[in-house]
Amino acid sequence: MMPALDFLVPAVYFAAAVMFIYGLKGMSSPVTARSGMIWAGVAMLLAVLVTFFHPKVEGNYLLMIIALVSASAVAWWWARIVAMTDMPQMIALYNGMGGGSAAAIAAVELLKLHSGQVQMVPTTLLVACFGAIIGSIAFSGSMVAYAKLQGWMRKSWRFPGQQAFNLLVFAATIGLGVWIFIDGPTPTLLLLFFMASLLAGILLTVPIGGADMPVVISLYNALTGLAVGFKGYVLEIPALMIAGIVVGAAGTVLTQLMAKAMNRSLTNVLFAGFGKADEDAAAGAASGEMRAIDATDAAIQMAYAEKVIIVPGYGLAVAQAQHKIWELTELLTSRGVKVTFAIHPVAGRMPGHMNVLLAEAGVPYDLIYDLEDINAQFPTTDVALVIGANDVVNPAARKDSSSPIFGMPILDVDRSRNCIVVKRGKGTGFSGIENLLFFEDNTRMLYGDAQKVAQALIAGIKSLG
Amino acid sequence: MEGWIALYIFMLAAFTGIEVIRRVPAILHTPLMSGSNFIHGIVVVGGMVVLGMADTTAEIVVGFIAVFLGAGNAVGGYVVTERMLEMFKSSGTKPEKKD
Numbered sequence: 001m002m003p004a005l006d007f008l009v010p011a012v013y014f015a016a017a018v019m020f021i022y023g024l025k026g027m028s029s030p031v032t033a034r035s036g037m038i039w040a041g042v043a044m045l046l047a048v049l050v051t052f053f054h055p056k057v058e059g060n061y062l063l064m065i066i067a068l069v070s071a072s073a074v075a076w077w078w079a080r081i082v083a084m085t086d087m088p089q090m091i092a093l094y095n096g097m098g099g100g101s102a103a104a105i106a107a108v109e110l111l112k113l114h115s116g117q118v119q120m121v122p123t124t125l126l127v128a129c130f131g132a133i134i135g136s137i138a139f140s141g142s143m144v145a146y147a148k149l150q151g152w153m154r155k156s157w158r159f160p161g162q163q164a165f166n167l168l169v170f171a172a173t174i175g176l177g178v179w180i181f182i183d184g185p186t187p188t189l190l191l192l193f194f195m196a197s198l199l200a201g202i203l204l205t206v207p208i209g210g211a212d213m214p215v216v217i218s219l220y221n222a223l224t225g226l227a228v229g230f231k232g233y234v235l236e237i238p239a240l241m242i243a244g245i246v247v248g249a250a251g252t253v254l255t256q257l258m259a260k261a262m263n264r265s266l267t268n269v270l271f272a273g274f275g276k277a278d279e280d281a282a283a284g285a286a287s288g289e290m291r292a293i294d295a296t297d298a299a300i301q302m303a304y305a306e307k308v309i310i311v312p313g314y315g316l317a318v319a320q321a322q323h324k325i326w327e328l329t330e331l332l333t334s335r336g337v338k339v340t341f342a343i344h345p346v347a348g349r350m351p352g353h354m355n356v357l358l359a360e361a362g363v364p365y366d367l368i369y370d371l372e373d374i375n376a377q378f379p380t381t382d383v384a385l386v387i388g389a390n391d392v393v394n395p396a397a398r399k400d401s402s403s404p405i406f407g408m409p410i411l412d413v414d415r416s417r418n419c420i421v422v423k424r425g426k427g428t429g430f431s432g433i434e435n436l437l438f439f440e441d442n443t444r445m446l447y448g449d450a451q452k453v454a455q456a457l458i459a460g461i462k463s464l465g
Numbered sequence: 466m467e468g469w470i471a472l473y474i475f476m477l478a479a480f481t482g483i484e485v486i487r488r489v490p491a492i493l494h495t496p497l498m499s500g501s502n503f504i505h506g507i508v509v510v511g512g513m514v515v516l517g518m519a520d521t522t523a524e525i526v527v528g529f530i531a532v533f534l535g536a537g538n539a540v541g542g543y544v545v546t547e548r549m550l551e552m553f554k555s556s557g558t559k560p561e562k563k564d
Contacts (some may be wrong), residue, residue, distance in 0.1 A: 013510075020504045021481060027497045028488045034550045037500055041543050044507060048539075051510045055515025060525060064516050067532035068509070075541035079548070090545050091499050094506075098538035101508045104531035108515040108524050117522070123468050187523070221502050228508040229478070233471050235511050240480045241471065244508070247501040249482030254498060 005053045012050040013239035019043035020243045024250065047239065056235075085317050089149035092217045095224050096142025102227035107194060109234055110185040122181070125232055129193075131230030136197030137204065138223040144205035145213050145220065147388040153206075163271065166203045170249045170389030172189050209404070212269045214346070215258045219266070222251025261345035264408070272399065293444035295453060298420050299460025305382035307338045309374065311411055312354050313347050315388015315424065319450035322361035325387065328458050329363070335461070340367050342374040342411050343393035375412050384416035386437075387422070387450050394435045405433060419443045499546040506539025 019039045028034020048068070051063065082090050082333075106128050112118035118251070120128065147220065162371045173196040180189055201360045208216055214235055225247030232240025259266045300369050302308055310329065316322060329339045341363065347354045358368060378384060386393050388410075396403040413419050421443060437443055489497050512535040516528030 015506065021485060021506070024482075024485045024497070024500060024504065027486070027493055027500055028490070030493065030550075033496060033500075034547075037503070037543070039551060040500075040504060041547075044503075044539055044543070045509060047510050048513070048536075051513045054514055054517065055516050059517050060519060060528070063525065063529055064513055064532055067516070067529050068513075068536045071536035072540040075537040076544055079544035081543045084548070087495070087499070087545060087549060090541065091502050094538050094541035094545065095502045097534040097541070098502070098505050098508050101512050101531045101533075101538060103534035104509045104527050104534065105508070105515050106529065107527045108519060110516065111524050111527070117518075117520070128469065155472070159539040186530070218498050219541065221498055221505075224508075225505045228505045228511070229475065231508060231511045235514055237511060238474060240507055240511055241474050245475050245478035245505050246482035247505045250486040250501050251482075253486055254485055254494060254501075258494065271515075350480075378536065389486055426532040428501070 009050045009054055012046050013237060016043040016047040017239040017242040021246060024246065048432045083351070086150075087215060088214055089146045092142045092145040092149060092220070095217065095221050096139050096146065098139025099135045099142060099220065099224040099227055100412060102224065102231050103132055103139055103194065103197070105231045105235070106132035106135060107190065110180070110190055111187070114185045114187065114190075115398065122235075124330060125181055127230045128234045129181055131227045131234065132194065133173055133177060133197045133200075134223050134230070135227035136194055137201035138220045138227060140198040140201030140218065141205040142201075142220045142224075144202055145217050148205075148208075149213050159277070161282070162203075162207060166200070169196060169200050169203055173200050179294070205323060208270065212264075215255060215264075215266070215269050218251060218255040218258055221272075222255055224326050225249075225251050226388050244416065258346070283338040285291045290438045290445045291443070293420065293446050295446060295448075295456035296460045296463075298446050298458045300383065300420060300464065301420070302332060302337065302383050303335060303461045303464050305337055307340075307377075307381045308332060308382050308383045308385060309342050309349075309378065309413075309416065311342045311384060311389050311393060311413055312342075312358065313344075313387060313389025313392065315390075315422070316450050317354070317357055318388065321450035321454050322357045322363075324451050324454035324458065326358070326361040326363050328454050328461075329367075331461055340369055340374065340377075342369050342371070344371055344389070344411055345409075347389060349394055371409055371411060378412045378415040384413040386413055386419065386421045388456075390423075390435055391433060393437055394433065395440070396433065396436045399436065403433065413437065414440050414443070417442065421448050422446045422448065422450055446453075485508070494522045496546060499542065499549055503539060503546050503549030506535060506542050509535030511541050 007211055020043060023036040023040030026032040050055065079090060107129055109118065110132070112423045113120055144153070173193070176189065176193040180193060205216060205225060223293055227244070229241050229244025232238065232244055241359045255266060259269055310325065312325065318324065332339050341358060343354045355368065359365070391405055393411050393413045395403060395410065397405045397408045400406060419437065419440065419442055423445060425447065438445060486497060509532060512528065512531030516525070516532050519525045519528040
């Protein structure tokens with residue numbers, strides 16, 4: 001190794017750590033977010049390039065290049081083609097890969113320790129084991145989250161004594177870790193250890209309902225960060241430690257913020273289980289019937305209203321209806337109707353997603369209100385137009401203490417004089433919970449794709465002259 | 466590595482992480498999650514180091530997996546974040562929000 005490289009490798013790692021923090025810092029404003037990310041991307045590229053000259057790297061260069069190029073090509077292509085609405089599961093997927101990578105690094109290190117090629121002081125071994133557990137859990141958990149969001153696993157899987165069983169698996173994982181720590185790793189022990197860790201991640205995620213997934217993904221993101229930080233310690237690469245721990249800490253705060261927006265504690269999200277009450281809710285709540293309305297009548301109602309509040313949700317994102325909705329808003333405003341938007345903190349599947357889509361369509365910020373600011377206004381509102389939102393307007397959160405979403409802050413659209421719900425079909429929402437709103441006396445269902453419905457409403461209002 | 470120095474690094478990095486995202490507005494939470502997801506993709510560097518050290522078949526296979534998964538994390542995380550921030554560009558020309 002040339003002396004220049006001795007300096008270059010750690011120098012680039014150091015610069016990368018600085019750029020990563022700078023990149024995350026840029027996220028505090030939409031103006032700087034992009035340039036920050038680009039710098040972080042450049043830093044990542046350089047860090048990967050200099051790693052070919054890392055003093056510990058002695059061979060397998062071709063394999064390294066094959067792995068890098070093939071993974072990059074697939075990940076790039078997949079991330080490009082996927083629809084914006086599917087972004088949460090893509091984050092889960094890529095996060096899981098990071099966790100898996102950290103776990104695999106731990107596996108190699110522990111195998112090396114077994115064959116005596118690597119020495120570890122007890123602290124390092126302990127950190128390596130911890131990183132292995134956390135990385136494995138983040139990997140398998142994220143994959144389950146991906147499957148759930150992708151709709152491959154809609155049911156929340158539960159069985160009697162699940163909590164106890166999960167605890168047992170988790171205890172076994174820790175036990176195996178301790179065994180490795182005391183006796184040193186053997187291949188069989190390692191295999192059992194990683195199997196148990198992966199199983200723990202699956203078991204932890206399987207009972208959690210789809211609506212809670214963003215919180216869970218955020219948590220696994222933090223866990224992966226932590227695992228990466230631990231690997232940085234084991235491999236003696238401070239850049240990994242810093243990047244990993246910064247993400248771990250930031251991710252933990254973010255997870256708490258998101259859980260708070262749903263009025264739940266993290267423990268509640270993880271262990272209370274959304275899915276638990278699925279059967280009860282589905283059986284008990286559906287009293288009364290849903291009454292439909294056609295677009296023409298809905299258009300008349302809105303055109304002669306004084307005050308209209310539009311509540312957008314995931315359905316709007318799917319239908320890409322934001323531009324039509326803004327056109328509708330402008331049309332109503334020109335007739336003297338006061339139109340505002342109400343956005344629930346967890347509307348859609350990603351916090352902030354709705355704000356982005358509306359901003360893109362040109363809706364000014366001062367027409368968009370948060371939950372706390374607008375809820376008092378619903379009783380004096382003539383028409384609340386709910387477009388593709390479901391759980392966030394479900395009055396069961398206030399009325400039905402047996403409902404899994406009981407206690408979650410919701411937009412009180414049911415308190416407005418008339419409520420029109422635009423919805424694709426009669427099924428339950430993403431979380432699988434029956435929505436009491438649909439059966440209220442002042443609610444009318446307007447079935448159809450959000451974009452087509454908006455188009456029909458615009459036509460209807462225009463025909464009134 | 467000296468244990469105490471590592472502990473200091475961990476502690477300072479944790480505070481940095483908390484401070485850096487404290488002021489991030491709710492509308493940027495998702496891009497932030499995605500961006501931090503990209504940043505822990507640096508794990509690919511660790512994967513390369515262990516693959517570079519690997520001798521036995523088992524080590525090489527697992528090391529290869531580590532690089533593959535890490536690279537997927539980094540590249541996929543970057544593209545997803547970039548695509549999301551692209552949407553913000555169009556809103557960036559609009560008048561700034563209150564605060």
